[in-house]
Structure formats: structure tokens, C-alpha cells
Amino acid sequence: MTTTNSPGARLRHLLAGPGLITAPGVYDGLGAHLVARCGFSAAYLTGAGVAAAGYGLPDIGLLTATEMVDRARVAAEALGDVPLIADADTGYGGPMHVVRTVRAYEQAGVAAVQLEDQAFPKKCGHLPGKELVSAREFEDKLRAALDARADENTVIVARTDARGPLGIHEAVDRANRYAAAGADVLFVEAPRDVDEIEQIAAQVEAPLLINMVYGGLTPDTAPGTLSALGYRIAIHPGALLVPGVLAGLDALRRLGGTPPADFTPGPRGLFDLVGLREWSAVAERYRAGTPDPA
Template sequence: MTSLRERLTAPGLIVAPGVFDMISAKIADGMGFDALYMTGYGTVASHLGLPDAGLASYTDMVTRVRTLAGGTATPLIADGDTGYGGLLNVDFTVKGYEAAGAAAIQLEDQEFPKKCGHTPGRRVIPMADMVKKIKVAVQARESDDFLIVARTDARTAHGLDEALRRAEAYAEAGADVLFVESPETVEEMRRICATIDKPLLANMVEGGRTPILSKAELEELGYKIAIFPGTGFLAAGAALRRTYETIRRDGSSQAIAGDLYSFTEFSKLMGFERVWAFDAEHAD
């Protein structure tokens, strides 16, 4: 299988849907994507029912990385928040995510506890401190195929100039992919791509601060990766609300039976075919 690093050098945009549990991951895994993105927001919401505000621990998240990466074949880009602490924590986190099977880890320059990138009140650590984190992350990995994605959240509170200054410093420190979070216009996105001479990641959050662009538009600007972290769980939430409202209203699922995933196909997706074959082989 082509590694994510190899895919970075090939033409075209890498499109990575957000996955947040094994149902979303298994569905996306069979659809031919070049990468999947383990969204911190969605993973914390689905696993703990909590906001993405630094409440999940390293242990919570590395366990989810191991489950998602172990149950899929597509390279997984995994949200590693701030590295869950200082430099030693970053070292431990990078080693843990790589051993758990991720293809890349995303680290950000927010203060701990962090907040979701398109929400207010984000504060960033000094640039020099994040440069040290990136250098530690690069040294900690076992394989160069394990990518370090460096994210800066400076744009919202400190402006685009500061965000670009940080992104360039993180590139110099050895980050493989740069992620300037929440630019607010297409022109800002164009300036980011014109300034940074390393692969760039665009964060497509419906209802967020950044314009949602087409694949062709993102490629024209110069982005290499586009993640869609919230699209899956927003779609699932909308579908579940409609479904449960119907059941509550009617006391039955008859009206929506045609809209549901086939139970047989869903069972196959979850691996029941092997169970059926095993039972048949070992039947008395």
C-alpha cells in the first residue's frame, strides 16, 4: 500500500473524511479515500459525550487511535491536540500514536486545555515553545513515514501575519505538513499557499470560519490535503434526529424503513460473514 508520505508527492488533493467511531471508520475505509482523519471533536463527542476542550486524556485518545487504525486499512491522520502537556508528553504521545498505527499525528500550538479550532477563546503558547515541540516530535518518531502535521491557531486572536510567521517556523523545525487553522477568506487561503513551501492542509468545517471550497478550488490555491472533520458526525446527528423523531411520533419505524442501511449489509460491514463461516465450519 502507498504510504501517506508517498501520496504527498503524487499529483492531486488528498481528501480525508472525518471518522469518529468504528462505524464511520469502516464505512469510509471501503470507499477508496487516500486517508482518513480521526477528528478530535467527533471522537471525544462519540466516546465521552464531552466537548473538545482538553477534557479527553492521552490515554482516552491513543486507545481510540489504536481501535480506528487497527480496524481499517486506509492511512489515518490522528488529532493529537497539544501533545497532552510539555515536551516529555509530546515525545510519549508521538511514540504512542505511531505504535498505535496512525500514519500521521496533528499537533497544535494552543495552550492547554485546548479548544476546538473554530470556536472562540483559543490561546496559543509562545512560538518558540511550539518549535521545541515540533523538534521533539520529529526526533520521537521511529519512521520517517510517520508524518508530523503542525497546526497553528494564531490566526483568530493574533492575525494572519502571526499565523504565517509561526507556520514558517514550524516548517523550519521539521514539520511535514502545515495547518494554518481557520483562515476567514479565500484571499487569506491564497496567501497561506503562496507563503508556505511545504504541503498544506485545509480544514473544511461546515458552519466554521473558513469558506468551504470545491476540490478544484483547493487544488488551484495549492492545498495538498483537505480534511472534513465534522461532516460525518453532523450528517449522522441529523439522520439520527430525524429517525428518532419518527419513532417517537409514530411509535414505529415503518415510515423510514426504506431510508435505512440494509441490516444484512451492515452486518457484513461489521465482519459477521467470518462469524457465520466460522460457526458453519465448527458446527456439530
């Protein structure tokens, strides 16, 4: 089925036009209203933001599909006609789980579903220690996502996290494989410098999305530069989240609180505020091969 005025159709109309689509990150209804009222043409449902601000958790694969779909529905309703690009992590399982995820996200009103090739449980793309599934396994998930769409205009975004564990060449190779498998937009996570940003633009044969993470691994790059290179979408997951955290810490300091002295406003610092060290200790305790405590 094709719906000409669906969220996906509106996003595809933007992709067919000129210029870079800037999509600020949202994770609740208030932020979605702010993005719409400030005139942005698209928004991004940030998994990291939903985890941290919505549930007080680090972005290490602790959220469920149901929790993300609930937030997607709230954000999509608040955004109105502004299309929402929604983070769906690994699809929350194998191909059959991806089918259910895509159907639920569409019913929630999203314009695009973003899937990634990390193994479960995933991690924020700007944290170390990521593990991947094989490219073939992820291609199976992509085919499931494409087949599951009720509206053929729903955009499927394929993200590869191969740059960290396997290097930029493997990341580019995977992105091109995923484009050949039918993904509508390609997302190579966490290029390390401008040369890599340029390499991705030159060598990946598909519409491109880039992630501008405050304090992350990718250098902040001007919209005009990204547009000139051919990038079509720039997401800014921390656009509302990071200033909100900084303002909140300052407000609590003025009330007599003592903010953490070692806090830095990047992904690691943010996730430490919501228990990354503690959850990492839990994971390590139950890691296969770890001896039981005496």
C-alpha cells in the same frame, strides 16, 4: 528507522503524487470501515468527533492521550492500508509528553500525528477564546515529536491557531517557522475567507493541510480550487458526524422526541448538545480570580 511500507510511508507516497488528498473524519470503527470501503485514500481521526461521539464531551481539552490513542488504534485497524492522520491536540503536555504521545500514536498504527500551538486546555479551532503558547515553545514540542518517531516516515503535522487571537499575518509567520523547524505538513486553522486561503497557499513554504468544518469559520471550498492553489490535504472532520447527528435528531423526533429548538449544525451547536455550556460554567467557576460564591 525507516519502514518502506509503514502507514507514514503510504501517506508520504500520496503526498508525493498529484492532486488533493481528501480525508473524511472518523471517530470509531464503523466510520473507518465506511471511509475505506468508499475508496478514500486517507482518513482523519477527529478529536472533536472522538470527544462528542465517543465520550459525550465538547472539544475543549477534556480528552486524555490514552482515550485518543485507543480510538486511533480502532480506526487504524479498521482502515487497513488506508493511512490515518490523527489529531493529537497539544501533545497533552510539554515536550516529554509529546514524546510519549508520538510513540503511542505510532504504536496504534497512525500515519501522521497532528500537533497544535494552543495552550492547554485547548479548544476546537472554530470556537472563540483560544489561547496560544509561544512559537518558541511549540518549536520545542515539534523537535521532540520529530526526534521521538520510531519510523522517520511518520508525518508530523504542525497546526497553528494564531489566526483567531493574533491575525492572519502571525499565523503565516508561525506556519513558516514551524516548517523551518522540520514539520512535514503545515495546517493554518480557520482562515476566514477565500483571500486568506489564497494568502496561506502563496506565503507558506511547505505542504499544506486545510480544515473544512461544516458550519465553521472557513468557507467551504471546492477540491479543485484547493488543489490548484497547492493544498495537499483537505480534512473533513464532520463528514460522518454532522449527518449522523441530524439523522439521529430526526429519528428521535419521529419517535415523539423534541429536539432542541435552537440547535444549529455547526461546532457550537454540536458541542452544546454534549454539554459545552455546563463545562464552560465549570471552567468559569474555578477560573483564577473568580470570587467564591457567597
